[in-house]
Amino acid sequence: MAVEVAGLNPSDTKIRARGGPGAPGGKEPPYVAGREAAGTIIDCGPGVNGLRPGDPVFAFFGWFARPGGHAEQLVVPASMVTRRPAAVPVAESAAVPLAGLTALQALRVLDVPPGERLLVTAGAGGVGHFAVQLGALRGLEVVATAGPDNHQFVRGLGASEVIDYHAPDATGRVAGISYLLDAVGGDNIAAYQGVLAEAARVVAVAGLPSVIRADVAATAIRCRPSGEELAELADLLADGVLSATVQEVFPLARAAEAHVLLEGGHVRGKLVIQIGAR
Ligand SMILES: NC(=O)c1ccc[n+]([C@@H]2O[C@H](COP(=O)([O-])OP(=O)(O)OC[C@H]3O[C@@H](n4cnc5c(N)ncnc54)[C@H](OP(=O)(O)O)[C@@H]3O)[C@@H](O)[C@H]2O)c1
Structure with missing residues (x-):
């Protein structure tokens, strides 16, 4: 998928603070942070049903995916990917998965x-x-x-x-x-x-x-990736009965500022990082 916007979560700042080596999943530098993303499908592997290139999607892809969501392009298992509601701004969708x-x-x-x-x-x-x-x-x-x-x-x-x-x-x-x-x-x-x-x-x-x-x-509990459960949230978002609050959208070049703000512990809703096309 081509990533447009990716959420930032405390797990990203905690892994970064630990410095990568020794972190769960053996995240040696260079390590690309981000456990969730919203964007568009570039291409699908064989056997993928119900998703097509060009589809607007979002995903939580688990704790050990490499690279993470703060990258321009990702390969994500289809079972973790869900079509995101077209009417919901991509920055808000990016705040939802994790x-x-x-x-x-x-x-x-x-x-x-x-x-x-x-x-x-x-x-x-x-x-x-x-x-x-x-x-x-x-x-x-x-x-x-x-x-x-x-x-x-x-x-x-x-x-x-x-x-x-x-x-x-x-x-x-x-x-x-x-x-x-x-x-x-x-x-x-x-x-x-x-x-x-x-x-x-x-x-x-x-x-x-x-x-x-x-x-x-x-x-x-530890959150499990689930395209099916994310689809339930997508339906609620599309119906307008669930919403994501994004306190601020940071360009990738200012991701470090977003980490510091999140580490302060008083963000309202979520912070997200703008990665690709706006
Ligand atoms: N197990 C999992 O799978 C999983 C998944 C996601 C997150 N987590 C963990 O869950 C925790 C929360 O994640 P998050 O993304 O929700 O964090 P977050 O958005 O960074 O939490 C910030 C919020 O916490 C409030 N807050 C700070 N201290 C508080 C306190 N003592 N009592 C009540 N509210 C307080 C702040 O409200 P005020 O500004 O009003 O103080 C702020 O709105 C993190 O430790 C994260 O690593 C675990």
Whole structure:
């Protein structure tokens, strides 16, 4: 595929910070970052059905693809590639695959019954802003955490309540909650575990605490590439019931600035990198 725009994710900055050698998958320099991309099909291999040269597509191609998405051209397994909705700007589509699939797969693991309360931490971030929307679409009462500047944004995504995680009573505000989708990390789950309901369920996308309450069912997930699940997200995007927020589009020449901004930990939605034709 010819890459037009590619998303930037914390995994990219973490791998870069580790310096390549020794990183998972043996990513020796030169290493091309990027785990997702949106663009156009240049050509298809033998046996590929349902996709044609010229199709607008997007993909999350897993953790170990070489090169990554921050390249002009990529070879991607057809099973990971999905036609992206023509009406959605390519920069927004590029923001979806990794964070959107992570949110979708995390919600599937939690399997929250409709009408139940779900706590999404980091509701303004890449994963969180999709999780809030997908949770609300499933008919859940979504409570999210975010800094004060993001409360209006997260409410607009469908959260019925937004909690400032800096507040001293932040955890007490969700006392008795049964479902937690955490996108912050193990220490954050540790902070909330004392207020979770008995036999609560937790799904962690950024790691589990070293100790977890015995009655709590906690699962750490790692996003799986799936063209089929990405097609579900594409349908929601095309229907206008799911949206991707892109805080900023960086030209490839300024990718280093995008890494620094993302590492600051306060991006709203996603950052993406413009690679090819605009
Ligand atoms: N397991 C997987 O497959 C998988 C997939 C994707 C991501 N991840 C991991 O999941 C984590 C989140 O990824 P992401 O792309 O969503 O990150 P992100 O977009 O960089 O997260 C930034 C957001 O986090 C919020 N935030 C920062 N500290 C917070 C806190 N203590 N409590 C609540 N919100 C807080 C910020 O909101 P404010 O500005 O309002 O503070 C900001 O909107 C990363 O560690 C990433 O590596 C794992």
